[in-house]
Amino acid sequence: MQKNKPCIAIDAMGGDFGPSVVVRGALDALRSDELKVILVGREAEIRAELEAANARDADVEIVHAEQVIEMQDKPSDALRRKKSSSIQIAFRLVKEGRADGVVSAGNSGATLACGMFTLGRIEGIDRPALAGILPTEKKPMVLIDVGANVDCKPHNLVQFALMADVLARSVLGVAKPRIGLMSIGEEEGKGNYQVKLAYDMLRKSSLNFKGNVEGRDVFTGDVDVVVCDGFVGNVVLKLSEGLALSLGRLLKRELLAGFWSRCGTLFSKGALRRFSRRIDYAEYGGAPLLGLKGIGIVCHGASNAKALNNAIHMAATFVKNRSNDHLLQELSVNRDLVQYRRSVQSSSASAVKKLDDPLDIDAANLANP
Amino acid sequence: MQKNKPCIAIDAMGGDFGPSVVVRGALDALRSDELKVILVGREAEIRAELEAANARDADVEIVHAEQVIEMQDKPSDALRRKKSSSIQIAFRLVKEGRADGVVSAGNSGATLACGMFTLGRIEGIDRPALAGILPTEKKPMVLIDVGANVDCKPHNLVQFALMADVLARSVLGVAKPRIGLMSIGEEEGKGNYQVKLAYDMLRKSSLNFKGNVEGRDVFTGDVDVVVCDGFVGNVVLKLSEGLALSLGRLLKRELLAGFWSRCGTLFSKGALRRFSRRIDYAEYGGAPLLGLKGIGIVCHGASNAKALNNAIHMAATFVKNRSNDHLLQELSVNRDLVQYRRSVQSSSASAVKKLDDPLDIDAANLANP
Structure with a gap:
């Protein structure tokens, strides 16, 4: 999408500290950058955090997601069994053109898997x-x-x-x-x-x-x-x-x-x-996941509000540019x-060592240790 | 070989400082360990260093080698064109049963290549x-x-x-x-x-x-x-x-x-x-080269006498044990x-990612970054 401001879908449930830290990071990003955010996760919990941050009227959209992918969930299971998880729904928003990128501090394997399967690759990129x-x-x-x-x-x-x-x-x-x-x-x-x-x-x-x-x-x-x-x-x-x-x-x-x-x-x-x-x-x-139709930023589980703010800013910069x-x-x-x-x-291949020949060492190629 | 004491053939010409440092390292090793050493290289230069170290009568054997492999020599060239180099002759002493191992601070690629080609592998080891x-x-x-x-x-x-x-x-x-x-x-x-x-x-x-x-x-x-x-x-x-x-x-x-x-x-x-x-x-x-019929220790070019002493000691321990x-x-x-x-x-192989299928990511296997 991207009309005027880039719009970043944020997995509000991700990270070791859950919505409290993520919501604060998102609010900081809104204040310091020209962008829109969509908070994806359990609506009641997100609203409670907005309230706690005195930001009930902040210009954020909330998209409800019932399920949460836990840190110990296997990416393949998360992908198959948690179709209404905050991470999957966030990527779906990008797929539907309602957002430009995703930021998540949740299960990083699951974030990668959901990003790759939901968004799909840019033409010409075989492997994000x-x-x-x-x-x-x-x-x-x-x-x-x-x-x-x-x-x-x-x-x-x-x-x-x-x-x-x-x-x-x-x-x-x-x-x-x-x-x-x-x-x-x-x-x-x-x-x-x-x-x-x-x-x-x-x-x-x-x-x-x-x-x-x-x-x-x-x-x-x-x-x-x-x-x-x-x-x-x-x-x-x-x-x-x-x-x-x-x-x-x-x-x-x-x-x-x-x-x-x-x-x-x-x-x-x-x-x-x-x-x-x-x-x-x-x-x-965070670490950007590149090569998708959109962008995903994988944040560390222990991210604080500042790290999330930076990750959201990075996603927005990527989209803006x-x-x-x-x-x-x-x-x-x-x-x-x-x-x-x-x-x-x-x-x-002729210039290259033949793997099946045990002692075919290419002496000129021995690493200088 | 190895009768009573392990015998280590030392490339006297190797290293940034040449025979002066190598000979001192070898003399130190002789004093501190039960072993024999053979100094391989230009005899006159080695004798001069022994003299300089007041060790004219030290119990060391000298085997003359006319050629020296330089640091910038390609291993393959060194192997082919410098058959009477100190490194090649040192390994040949092991092959002939006159020594048990080699220590060299010379060109490490050439040392690896000479070791592998001259000594040969232990049965059951495909790649040293x-x-x-x-x-x-x-x-x-x-x-x-x-x-x-x-x-x-x-x-x-x-x-x-x-x-x-x-x-x-x-x-x-x-x-x-x-x-x-x-x-x-x-x-x-x-x-x-x-x-x-x-x-x-x-x-x-x-x-x-x-x-x-x-x-x-x-x-x-x-x-x-x-x-x-x-x-x-x-x-x-x-x-x-x-x-x-x-x-x-x-x-x-x-x-x-x-x-x-x-x-x-x-x-x-x-x-x-x-x-x-x-x-x-x-x-x-030094770094031991393992899997050969014998042992080779590759030392850093900038090795001092102490490092060479340690490398000789390591080779001797390997042989003794x-x-x-x-x-x-x-x-x-x-x-x-x-x-x-x-x-x-x-x-x-079925458990393993198929390499030719571009986006066949095994989600369960995504690295947790």
Whole structure:
């Protein structure tokens, strides 16, 4: 839809704190941005929260949804058995043209599943992907995919790159995002089967492709987008979050002896914990699910009102900037690259390790550890 | 070989500092451990270093090697064109039964390639793997593979687990190593194609298999071994190293304002840099290349004498504990699991996402981001 103001459907029942936090986040977003919101969930509970926030007359629409998807529900069950859940109904509003995007802090697997099944994909995108927006030493960057697609083909990675490019332009305000491909060496020809083929395709694309990046380059901020499959991306996301916390605890233990250092340690540990939270979606409020006819933002269950406000703002920005239209354009410019073609794969396959031959190590390709 | 004392062939020409550091590391190892060393490289240079260290009469054998593999040499070229290089000759000594293992701080890709091609594999191991020994919040743990095999099949991961199990027993002294499989969720059924099948095989094995671990569990120290393919392992290794450095720089910037914290920051940044170095092989001196008839230890180019001493000690411990004999036993106990069988794969394949079907997302399997 999107006439004048973008309209965001918000899963009012999602998150560890339920409607109390979500409603406050939505009200904050209404005050700070040009947008409309639809709160989806149990009407009585939502009205009670509006009342509690002295916002009985706020300009919000409420759409009643009887069912709630719990955190422990399996996505497949949620999809099948909870057809009148707040998450499903929120996505249905987008499908029906009554809203432009969905924000949910509920069960993230279920949100992904409902988004994909209800909205459907943009033409040219085979697999919608989940993007993480991560802090770096310089500006924030996009990591894509962070867990929606654990088994990918090379052309999927090219589609991820195009989606992240549009996100980085539209939400992070980067004019010509620098795209890096996650690999195990900077030189062309380093990487696994999937990455070597994707490299070749990205090089031919219209993107500002900077080649391979290694694990050690993720947080320096020298690229704006890091592309990988959802298995690698999820490991990177959780490893980074966990390592920051582990280092905080190690520092505390290592430094607690000295007096001088004790004061600094408190600061350091706090800073590392803050960093870990920023990885964990807080900064930008959520992880955008890209490639759908509409947009979905998956927020962390523990999101506070500020995180929800940020997520709603991100969804609205994405819609206002007509990001999906730009994506369609990019897809059309790179049409030849984003389609799965067995011929492309076999022609390049000779350069690639044969998996069935046990010790056919391509010595020139051994990772420099 | 191995009669009484293990004998380690040392690439005297490897590393950024050449024979000066390597010879000192070898002399330190001789003093602190029951072992023999053979220094392989240009004899005159080695003798000069022994002289400089007042160790002209030290009980070391020297085997002359005319050629030196440079850091920038391609492994495949090094293998083909530098047949009388110190690295190749060191591995040949093991092949001929004159030594039990090799330690090199030279070109790591070339060391891997020479090790694999010269020594050959232990029966039952299709793909030798490179193990990293990483610091955690508790004790050190083994990450395998960190870059030798970027495209793996499930049975390769099982072989990696068996090799790492033996390493953790023999070198880290863990009685019954807890084995974790790197994935994107703890529950069975999470992961990509390769990991789901490997889970099933590891569960049936004789190993102390603890199930899946996520990125955030790597540094808590709750498992002794984390198993993954060489692409994921290399990303984990370099990401951890890089993130520790990035966090050190971020902390410095964030905290430099306050006086109280400035003192602590110096400590924190130093500690984070030390952590990054420990990931980077310093603690245990090197990354063992497992699965060969013999052992190879790949050291970092910037290794100092202490790191080389540690690496030589690790190689000697591995040999003394007859680790490869134990590996053969483990392989025989798990014979049915470590062989590639297409039938195993197809029978489980129904549980696994079909890769050619674009939106066949298995909703129950979506990663909880």
